Amino acid sequence: MSAEAAARDDPFRGNPWTRAAWVALAVYVVYASAQMELSWERVLTGAENASKFFGRMFPPNFDRWELLVKGLVESLEIAVLASALGILIALPVGFAAARNLMPAWATWPARFVIVACRSFHPVIVAILFVKAVGFGALAGILALTVASVGFIGKLFTEAVEEISLKQVEAVRATGAPFASVLAFGVLPQVFSRFIGFSTYQLDSNLRNSTMVGIVGAGGIGGTLFAAFQRFDYDFVCAILIAVISLIMAGEVVATGVRRVFLEGATLAGLFRRGGRPAEARLMEDD
């Protein structure tokens, strides 16, 4: 039977190579788990330990709430400042790295900067900055700025490289200077994605800002780690609840920012129920 005739019998016939690959993957998963001594006994013992541990965490202890609030506020400040600084730097660096707009002498250094910023986990960068500028929030802000530049810069460059150059060409044809071509031809095409990346990075910075404290770069992370080491598990629980609330609040703010910038909602409209402004779209045969 020819291959085509065989396909007529069963159009959904699988590829034997794909199936073999899935089997190989399953075998490897089992093998790797065995190598790493992942067993049900350990899970069960662990579950017992975990329940004891969780028992000591409840009820959460908010007695030292001033310390908690101080740490949270510092984390928030680190996150907001790092995001603002990161966005400010990522915008020109991201543009400079776009190969469809800029010459090689601009794109290569810019891409290098972005890759360097992206390479390391924020906590490692925080350790470096703590060594450089000392303990405290400054190290945290600098570390998260680096992380922001890496993330936003990379995604922004990719967004710029995907724009329609026809629109840019039309603006250039009017004799506009380069900055105006960027402002009128390029930026409108990438602005909404830029806002999306920025709000995502704000959320990410909020999470990371609670972490950099563990290495001494300020924020609630230090308080959390100290409480853990002192076996104050009920205070740990209070801190965790506070952090979750902070992240949730941050998400609400981020959604609000996106709605304001991208859908033209007014501040009042944000609080109206289901307040999404209607957009009239004309039919093609008008």
Place this chain on the structure above:
Amino acid sequence: MLELKRLSKSYVPGKPVLTEIDLEVDARGITAIIGPSGTGKSTLIRCANRLTEPTAGATPFDGEDLARLSGQRLRHARRHIGMVFQEYNLVERLTVMENLLSGRLGYVSAWRAWRRRFPAEDIGAAFELLDVVGLGGFANRRADALSGGQRQRVGIARAVMQRPKLLLADEPTSSLDPKTSVEVMQLLADLARSREIPVLINMHDVELAKRFADRVVGMSGGRVVFDGPPADLGDDVLKTIYGGEGWLH
């Protein structure tokens, strides 16, 4: 006004798309360039304002050779040439008014343009032009909410906002239905006449060219093979330009 002197263009070395084109555009009115696909009509128009770099030749515009200019002087010269594109090339995410005002970007500093502080007379002219092209009230509509015909009207208005000395149009009606094509061509013709701007337009619809052009230039194989009034466009001329016979009747 605009002269093309021995203009040549090869995208791939050895395979010229335009060969030593000599053309002069100075009268008022509409000059239509017709010819088969791939014969370099678009390339010719785009070489005129250097959106495409000519390989050889000169393009003196109002005395200055555009092919030799660069940087700010090229930008200043481009301000006087308005261009209408086949796919409208509006900035989709901007409003109609912003698209119109982008025609004035060559005259406004980048900082003021960013803050949308255009001179009052430009804004007044924009509103007036919107009425003329039949889109009064569309000023705050986003460009991607418009139909094809509406977008091309905005594109034409944007080009006219430059108060140009010459209008180039690269297949402005090729993406439009027959009725809208005639409306858009009529708009171009009216604007060209009332504001006394010569128009160089490339199109592949011969009937449209016959109906609206004052002068027709026929291209074939990268060279000019006909240059005269539309009345002289007989069947034999069309056969020279396009080749083949079956399509004529």
